[in-house]
Amino acid sequence: MFYNLLYPLADVFSPFNLFRYLTFRSIAAFLTALVLSFLIGGSLIRWLRSKQAQGQPIRTDGPATHLSKKGTPTMGGLLILITLTVATLLWADLTNRYVWIVLAITLAFGAVGFWDDYLKVTKKNPKGVPGKIKLVISILVAGIAAYLIAQASPSSLRYMMALPFLKDVLLPLGLIGFLAFSVVVMVGASNAVNLTDGLDGLAIGPVIMASAVFGLIAYVVGNTILTNYLYLHHVPRSGELAVLLAAMIGAGLGFLWFNAPPAMVFMGDTGSLAIGGALGAVAVVTKHEIVLAIVGGLFVLETVSVIVQVLSFKWTGRRVFRMAPLHHHFEQKGWAEPTIVFRFWIIAAILAMAGLATLKLR
Template sequence: MLSYLANLSEWALKSGHDSDLFKAMNVFSYITFRAICAAATAFLISIICGSWVIRKLISLKFGQPVRSKEEVHKLYELHGAKKGTPTMGGLLIIGSIVISVALWAKPENPYVWIVMFSTLFLGAIGFYDDWLKVTKKSSAGISSRQKFLLQCILAAAFAAFFLFSPDPKVREMATKLYIPFMKDPLIFSIPILIPIFYLLVIVGTSNAVNLTDGLDGLATGCTATVASAYALLAYLAGNVKAAEYLQIPFVTYSGELTIVCAALLGACLGFLWWNAHPAKVFMGDTGSLAIGGMLGAVAICAKQELLLVIVGGVFVIEAMSVILQVASFKLTGKRIIKMSPLHHHFELSGWKENTVIVRFWIMSVICALLGLATLKLR
């Protein structure tokens, strides 16, 4: 692991070995340098391996099922040509992230492990969901009840990691909830509320990204924006001086999550090379659940959970459009928009697919900037 060079250079300089070689190696101790390298590594892996992964998925006949013409007549006319496009491309994203993080993040950091565990766990759920879809040639995969149960298990493991950590600082931070625009945190006085809250964050984020993944490159581009914002947030939370200046919580171990977010950014940009309209591969639930869960896990570790509602505003709007649509139809028998998630409403309103995608990307950038602006409003 290249991250060991950082530990080696730090040890050498502390021990009085001030040779030019060790001084040069000291650059590996900088989080910013390793984050750039992580993003570049993940991007290059996605670009270089993308063609091979696509060919492999095609050879395995892992084509994306499309809902039948009888289910959604107008949408079938718009997306019918996409039937058979290889799915499970999320394996490329996850693989790029794992390799990049293994190379550039410090392995002794516990937050790196818990975030990567969450990513792989949700990626496995998504893979099983995609597997059922492609083998049954149906748009229906794992049941929502089974998926929710597995996500509950992850949230419980996540809460246990924090509540039973041998580090008292980690246990203490788990009981605090920081609200944007407020300096002082709320305290979870009832321990059972912590895993419930983590469940809401992880399930909400992973499913919101999953719902957004309906157009070529839409979820990929929005995830890249949110990952960029949280790379900065994680870096600031892990820097004592920056955290004190901005009056945000200083979180031990948070700094290394900058490398994780940078790897996610690079992987998304590399995947977008193949996923841009017209897409040659879809990420599937394998990718959307994994990267959504990763964003939620990073937000929890950096103690910026609620800020994710602003930074990931596009994901929130997409999820809310589904919830409100279903609630309205069940209560009144009427739909409030033509079709949910919201991106389909605009498609059926006459917007071209590329128009919807780019405009949602623009909104994602604006949401990220608004979220970062809250750092000075406390």
């Protein structure tokens, strides 16, 4: 909003020229989301606690240490969504279609998560919305977003998939193939973050790291000079997503302040589905879908652990892990929760740097 209102007045008041710079507006969006989180976080948590008598239902078949968390409110993802949305609307170029598409899918996935959390709290049932219903809604939302992204993309990149490590290589997928692939990326990323969100601070740390990497990727891919230098595919106007991702980093850090062990609030599906979907959508826009699997490798590991566990038990009657997702396996082995969180953060940081390296390794 500030860009659209104030930058045209730069000829009258030269300091308004600052609003043309993505770096300035990204930093401003980060600080806005962070400060706003601190300002409203405490009040929002108290309101959630007043509406949730017993907090998020705790699985009786889960690790025994989780029983001590009974009464902790959920839907803390609202804090992320509110601050992310406000900061983005204030500092992004509101004529940019990519910003609206990614913000819309973030809020749509967040709404599905909110519905799920609401049922869990009101029905005192850890299952919430049936999985098939959530999946169908998520696929529809992602499919619409994928189509809009394709129409906003330059014709040379439309319905194409780029491969990391290879320059000037594009795989034509066609309309149906592109939509299917994009849906898998967005819905997969959304659910992968959701599966990872099982310990205090576990999911939001890697999300912040992935947001930082993809903020840089969006900035680079949207810049003609940098894409020519790095042999990347140029996606005009995609750089504006750096503002949204900077806001997500600020919102994530603000949420982490309240979610650090012992958590005052849980993210819930409200937050995890939303921010995972946002990362998936940005990956589709920037043509770095496969890189997302590297940067978000921790989310992939958590998801694979669940798939392996389910298939192994179904086919052989045996469990590969003591409990899935993977972080619960280490809990059952006796690792302290902060130990798991910090070690998983270290793994996420390594994978984020590996994903970032793909920009240069061509």
